[in-house]
Amino acid sequence: MSDTPQDSQDSVLPVIDEQAIGAAVETALAAIAAATSTTELKQVRIDHTGDASVLTTANRSLKSLPKDQRAAAGKLVGQAKGRVQQALGARQGELAAAEEEAALATETVDVTVPTDRRPRGARHPLRMLEDRISDFFVGIGWEIAEGPEIESEWFNFDALNADADHPSRSLQDTLYIAPEGSGALLRTQTSPVQIRAMLERGAPLYIACPGTVYRADEMDATHSPMFNQVEGLAIDKGLTMANLVGTLDAFAAHLFGGKPITRLRPNHFPFTEPSAEMDFRCFRCEARLGLDHDADPLCRVCGGTGWIEMGGCGMVHPNVLRAAGVDPEEYQGFAFGLGIERILMLRNGVKDMHDMVEGDVRFPQHYGTEI
Structure with a gap:
């Protein structure tokens, strides 16, 4: 077919x-x-x-x-x-x-062109900022105090009026030094330096304590297990919250320029009473023009709130003064603590904590700290 x-x-x-x-x-x-x-x-x-x-x-x-x-x-x-x-x-x-x-x-390279065989290094922006902070406090008559980074629980917690069951003592927050039960730890704040200074020198006392501190934090864009703080302590007769606010206002003006607008928000810290968080008006968006100006809702610095958190502060708790051998009936004091990395991120526009710690030599040069 x-x-x-x-x-x-x-x-x-x-x-x-x-x-x-x-x-x-x-x-x-x-x-x-x-x-x-x-x-x-x-x-x-x-x-x-x-x-x-x-x-x-x-x-x-x-x-x-x-x-x-x-x-x-x-x-x-x-x-x-x-x-x-x-x-x-x-x-x-x-x-x-x-x-x-x-x-x-x-890609031809002219090998006859003179070159610097030893390129200049650059100081890290954190160290430059720490020096700038120290210069401010020295300029107003304070002293710079230092202390050990490996501390005892007594200096880091007990003398600062922290309860035995305070959450900051847990392994989730604090890095302890072996053997277990030794009471040794990597300091979580520079406040122990203040206790040591009061024990050694008594009152009156005006000191700033910059230094490295340690927390059991995971590394991310805004946190690090090792970072830097500056804490201030003033002990004298007749000091009030007004002295604290004036000091922090002058400090903010020194770092960011202009006439900062600040506010205090009530808070709680075991080593100060009363305690507060201090904020200052955003210096990047319209909020910087005054309280009658709205913040930019897209501002990356203040998050659209118009305010930037500066740090914790307050009047030194009487228990802390007693632990350091200072009579709270005769002397009063104020204290504050600020993160230097946070100040650098706000002041210089650094977006990621990794940039500060990874050791890329281009990072300090980018922020104009070449010397």
């Missing part, structure tokens, strides 16, 4: 067209010659020798030809592919050599 499937298949057997193969080769050779880069040539290779190309399709169809036609057709297709592959190889060599020569010309 003439309508059987076998008869239908035989009637559509493919035929290798010599003219079509020749045209495909000429098109491929023209595209190869027109390629101006190895990237363009790679696309030409895909277009003219890839799975969808005329030559590859013809090569696949050879097995469907009658046996007496396969040899001639195979020779035709093979010679065509050989011409194209040869042209591709030659053009690849030409383009690769030209690109290498261009790269060498572009």
